[in-house]
Amino acid sequence: xxxxxxxxxxxWAPVAAGLLxxxxxxxxxxDGALAGRAAGVRxxxxxxxxxxxxxxxxxxxxxxAADRLLxxxxxxxxxxxxxxxxxxxxxxxWTLFDLGVGVVWVNALDVLAWAFVWLTGWGANSAYALxxxxxxLAHGLAxxxxxxxxxxxxxxxxxxxxxxxxxxAQQGLxxxxxxxxxxxxxxxxxxxxxxxxPFSPALGRDVAGGVTAELSGVxxxxxxxxxxxxxxxxxxxxxxxxxxxxxxxxxxxxAWVLVKAAVLLAGLVxxxxxxxxxxxxxxxxxxxxxxxxxxxxxxxxxxxxxxxG
Amino acid sequence: MGVSGALARxxxxxxxxxxxxxPGYWLxxxxxxxxxxxxxxxxxxxxxxxxxxxVCGSPGPELALVVARLWEQLPGPRARIDVAAPDLVAAALxxxxxxxxxxxxxxxxxxxxxxxxxxxAPGGDIALAHGSEDRDGLExxxxxxxxxxxxxxxxxxxxxxxxxxxxxxxxxxxxxxxAGQGGPAGGGHVVGGDTxxxxxxxxxxEVAARRCDNAARLLALAGWPDAAGGAxxxxxxxxxxxxxxxxxxxxxxxxxxxxxxxxxWSLRRVGPLPPDELARLGLAPDLTGDVWDRLNGxxxxxxxxxxxxxxxxxxxxAGAGVGGPTGFDVGGSVTPPAAVASVVSGWDVATARLIVAxxxxxxxxxxxxx
Numbered sequence: 001x002x003x004x005x006x007x008x009x010x011x012w013a014p015v016a017a018g019l020l021x022x023x024x025x026x027x028x029x030x031d032g033a034l035a036g037r038a039a040g041v042r043x044x045x046x047x048x049x050x051x052x053x054x055x056x057x058x059x060x061x062x063x064x065a066a067d068r069l070l071x072x073x074x075x076x077x078x079x080x081x082x083x084x085x086x087x088x089x090x091x092x093x094w095t096l097f098d099l100g101v102g103v104v105w106v107n108a109l110d111v112l113a114w115a116f117v118w119l120t121g122w123g124a125n126s127a128y129a130l131x132x133x134x135x136x137l138a139h140g141l142a143x144x145x146x147x148x149x150x151x152x153x154x155x156x157x158x159x160x161x162x163x164x165x166x167x168x169a170q171q172g173l174x175x176x177x178x179x180x181x182x183x184x185x186x187x188x189x190x191x192x193x194x195x196x197x198p199f200s201p202a203l204g205r206d207v208a209g210g211v212t213a214e215l216s217g218v219x220x221x222x223x224x225x226x227x228x229x230x231x232x233x234x235x236x237x238x239x240x241x242x243x244x245x246x247x248x249x250x251x252x253x254x255a256w257v258l259v260k261a262a263v264l265l266a267g268l269v270x271x272x273x274x275x276x277x278x279x280x281x282x283x284x285x286x287x288x289x290x291x292x293x294x295x296x297x298x299x300x301x302x303x304x305x306x307x308x309g
Numbered sequence: 310m311g312v313s314g315a316l317a318r319x320x321x322x323x324x325x326x327x328x329x330x331x332p333g334y335w336l337x338x339x340x341x342x343x344x345x346x347x348x349x350x351x352x353x354x355x356x357x358x359x360x361x362x363x364v365c366g367s368p369g370p371e372l373a374l375v376v377a378r379l380w381e382q383l384p385g386p387r388a389r390i391d392v393a394a395p396d397l398v399a400a401a402l403x404x405x406x407x408x409x410x411x412x413x414x415x416x417x418x419x420x421x422x423x424x425x426x427x428x429x430a431p432g433g434d435i436a437l438a439h440g441s442e443d444r445d446g447l448e449x450x451x452x453x454x455x456x457x458x459x460x461x462x463x464x465x466x467x468x469x470x471x472x473x474x475x476x477x478x479x480x481x482x483x484x485x486x487x488a489g490q491g492g493p494a495g496g497g498h499v500v501g502g503d504t505x506x507x508x509x510x511x512x513x514x515e516v517a518a519r520r521c522d523n524a525a526r527l528l529a530l531a532g533w534p535d536a537a538g539g540a541x542x543x544x545x546x547x548x549x550x551x552x553x554x555x556x557x558x559x560x561x562x563x564x565x566x567x568x569x570x571x572x573x574w575s576l577r578r579v580g581p582l583p584p585d586e587l588a589r590l591g592l593a594p595d596l597t598g599d600v601w602d603r604l605n606g607x608x609x610x611x612x613x614x615x616x617x618x619x620x621x622x623x624x625x626x627a628g629a630g631v632g633g634p635t636g637f638d639v640g641g642s643v644t645p646p647a648a649v650a651s652v653v654s655g656w657d658v659a660t661a662r663l664i665v666a667x668x669x670x671x672x673x674x675x676x677x678x679x
Binding site: 280 | 313316317319320322323324325346349354355357358360382384385386419452454460461462473475476528529530531532533534535536538539542569571572574575657658659660662663
């Protein structure tokens with residue numbers, strides 16, 4: 001059994017936030033570069049910086065009879081969620097919180113995306129934004145249960161809900177190797193809570209940007225940053241859950257965590273360019289008839305192996 | 310200059326435009342999209358997302374009112390340009406950039422807007438939705454929403470007055486903005502094979518470009534921005550005379566679309582239109598099938614009119630080449646708005662948008678159905 005991560009003081013929290021920010025910025029740069037290459041324009045890599053400058057210079061606006069408080073909470077909430085998720089992700093030998101129920105903590109946080117995305121759609125008092133918000137809930141109905149059961153598999157295998165212990169239980173064999181279904185479903189869930197790529201109909205062009213239809217200036221910036229941060233936080237959490245934590249040759253454990261998270265993140269960013277959006281009504285069938293049974297079978301298999309072994 | 314100057318310079322390289330096309334000015338709109346893309350600018354999806362409002366063509370009174378309302382919704386810094394013809398686009402974009410760069414001017418505009426506009430509209434006078442029975446016999450709120458005339462990837466000038474149950478369109482009436490104004494102004498720009506009028510001869514490249522433009526819209530609505538970007542690039546090549554490269558890329562795009570099982574799975578069985586229904590609604594006979602068939606049909610027609618090597622094989626796997634090459638209605642006839650309203654009823658907004666985009670609309674009949 002490898003060493004469990006040591007809890008560091010809360011003073012290191014800004015460092016964790018900085019690392020999450022760095023991953024999110026890297027994701028935005030990669031996305032900009034890929035989009036630029038696809039469109040054949042010059043300024044691919046500069047796109048995120050330009051977008052930030054543009055939104056900082058832009059005025060905030062509001063709409064008639066907007067529910068401003070809930071609207072702002074929803075818009076800023078995604079970023080807060082991502083920050084809370086990384087507090088339990090061990091960076092090699094260190095972690096900010098060593099919660100006994102770390103896995104449940106992350107699961108509880110990812111459900112918050114339902115509230116935040118929907119509230120952003122609701123608060124603007126705009127038909128398109130509200131349609132977008134409900135589309136996210138429809139996706140949620142299909143991805144959330146499979147995501148929960150996907151997180152069950154590593155916890156069962158490690159016989160612990162402590163993230164550090166789950167990571168330590170993978171000495172020798174990473175969970176991704178013998179629970180690939182749970183890993184794929186988990187990744188789909190991460191893409192979904194970030195309202196990313198195939199799960200972006202909530203922000204669809206057909207409803208003039210959906211949830212983001214009425215956002216401008218710093219509000220839009222927070223929402224967009226929250227999506228990238230969630231993608232990064234989801235990729236980072238996959239490292240202790242499925243990718244062996246800090247295990248790896250040569251490099252120190254903390255570096256391996258970052259490398260693995262960055263590689264997975266790059267994969268998720270790239271995915272957006274390759275596939276069209278999944279319509280919520282169509283994905284509902286997949287979620288309930290394919291993903292849920294598949295991931296339940298995965299859990300059963302894991303449980304049998306754990307009891308048998 | 311300092312920080313705000315640097316911010317402005319950086320921001321200007323990534324401005325977002327909301328493009329409004331007056332019916333009949335699609336070439337101008339395409340030129341705006343192309344030249345904006347060259348500058349690294351993006352197309353906005355809503356007024357909140359836009360820095361520049363680009364009006365292509367001269368709007369009639371009804372559309373002018375809509376434009377004015379949208380202009381109020383731009384957060385600012387903002388610039389409005391009116392472009393009357395494709396060759397004026399470059400100058401207009403320069404002008405927009407100068408306006409956005411002019412910080413004192415934007416500051417004045419911003420101060421002038423303080424204390425007026427949307428923020429201070431009284432909250433009490435908003436009508437509540439009324440109720441009605443939905444398809445399952447449950448009491449549902451009914452919301453009246455006008456789709457169009459300004460929406461991303463939406464046929465120019467089309468307005469759908471939709472009665473929504475949630476996001477389900479239970480009933481819709483269609484019209485064309487400024488329908489009473491005697492048709493589109495500046496007829497020289499009416500293209501897309503509109504052979505019903507005495508409009509100038511349209512060349513094959515333009516017809517194919519129109520098909521690519523419509524396919525790009527459908528792909529964008531299906532949530533596949535890369536493929537949509539590819540279709541737009543082909544459209545621009547066809548219009549700027551780079552025909553041979555366009556034909557190769559078009560063949561590649563067609564293969565890529567056909568191979569995407571995810572796209573196929575998402576568009577299959579959506580908005581099926583049998584031939585007799587098409588005849589009843591006055592739609593072109595080659596729109597038979599579902600949205601997937603019609604998307605492939607659009608690309609097949611584009612290949613066919615450019616005389617590409619794959620044109621003969623148009624009766625491909627999707628069965629889109631109805632009647633073989635000679636059976637193609639390459640021009641894209643005039644679409645009656647009533648037909649659009651009829652085919653979207655009973656679908657949710659997302660699928661309705663896909664269906665409208667799949668109709669390969671080049672021009673709308675100005676006769677409304679009230």
